[in-house]
Amino acid sequence: MGKTSNYRLGTWAVELLLIVIGLIFLVPFYFLLVNSVKSFGDILAHSASWPTTFRFENYANAWNKINFPTALGNSLIVTIVSNALLLLISSMAAYQMVRHDTLFNRFLFGLLVAAMVVPFQSIMLPLMEVSNVLSLNNSIPGLILCYLGFGAPLSVFLFHGFIKTVPIEIEQAARVDGSSRYGVFFRIVCPLLLPMFVTVLILNTLWIWNDYLLPSLILNDPELRTIPIATYMLFGQYTKQWDLALPALVLGIAPVVVFFLVMQKYIVSGIAAGAVKG
Template sequence: MGTKKYTGKLFITEAVMIIVGLLFLAPFYFLLVNSVKPFGEIMSNSASWPQIFKWENYSRAWELTRFPQAFRNSMIITVVTVILTALISAMGAYRMVRANTRFNRILFMLFVAAMVIPFQSIMIPLLKVVNVMGVNNSMVGLIMCYLGLGAPLSLFLFHGFIKAIPLEIEEAATVDGCNPITVFFRIVLPLLKPMLMTVIILNCLWVWNDYLLPSLILQKPDMRTIPLATFAFFGQYTKQWDLALPALVLGIAPIVAFFLLLQRYIVEGVAAGSVKG
């Protein structure tokens, strides 16, 4: 068991997989090498290694997309959304599991059923609701939308996880005089850590990369997130690849760095979040 030798067959499999892996990476090669070429060289040969490195492409793209601002906006929106979504969904799920009333059971069913609703089916009237609440064109409005849209899946994931946590520890704490809020924050929340990671990672990837919702809610240029800034930039500089490509590299850099740093957790989180999809 488990001590099989590294056979010739396995070597061929490995070689084939490495070739497939390189093919998967090829688009990134084209993106990176051409992002530092002058325009003429991109047009004459897009596959070659750059003859001279024109780093100035990057400084121009950095300024023209107002990258620091877009990065900051994306950060604020993602961090606030992700933390609040995790918190309110965990609290809701906890209560629904522990106080198994008919009301809570029906409510939970409603959350689960809502997972089927595609965003495009509610986006038009959602804008109306956002306008009526007076939070149009603001990050607060956008974050509120994310809280509602992200709640069903997050709550569903927590619900399944909390069901498996034994009740005894909480009961002991209650006997010791802790109130429900202290019990939740001191005892339950730390136990939820694996699922918290999953929910936070799934929501991070979703909110950071989302284009459609912010494009509908944030109209002011200074509120643009990275996808919005990239979209606007691409519209303006279509086919000016010596600017568009470095802008794209800047746009994907933060999330790729995030992934490479935390890849173990991200891959585990994705696997855990899908088991009960």
């Protein structure tokens, strides 16, 4: 009985500690949400206090100031298309490299792994030169193509390691039953890769949605701005429009929050599918 009581007491202590840590991580969100409905003066004078009056018109002003519908549409197009192509191309490339372990495939995989450690800042100037030659500047397709190039190494690396754990006997049985090579991949392998699909999707979504540097280099037209670039326009050299910037930040992170809420059940089902794989 004594051991049980001590164990329960220890469990409660750990849970309490984790709750406190969780609340600490939520403090920035508190400041963001609370100050997004304050006037500019109240933000500067009483940033930590609860609002005395709620200025929800800040959201309407920020919506119009950054042309949020256009920025949201651009971010959605870039994120969705880039993710779809990365998932398809990276999974197929990793499958080919694992199931056909040739010298060329090993060399290609080594190049992809090596590309992961190259700092983006070191290739910014060559990237701009190449994008100018290929007419990729100031275009959404050009930005998506850049994301494919920069996102493929990590995505292929993750899929490559996971496909190694997929029993090849399942694929051989499907081939004996008359399934084509593509049928084996899309009908047999892809469902087993669901946990990794979800993982790669989450990592790339966070990266692409919040990325500022690459879109700022590729996109110049104000009508092509993504949400991070549009929000940055509210931060000047001498002035910062906090009463507009904070609501704009809330509007920018809201789609990502909705994305995670929608993806919760798929994350759980993906983990369950991976647990019974093979």
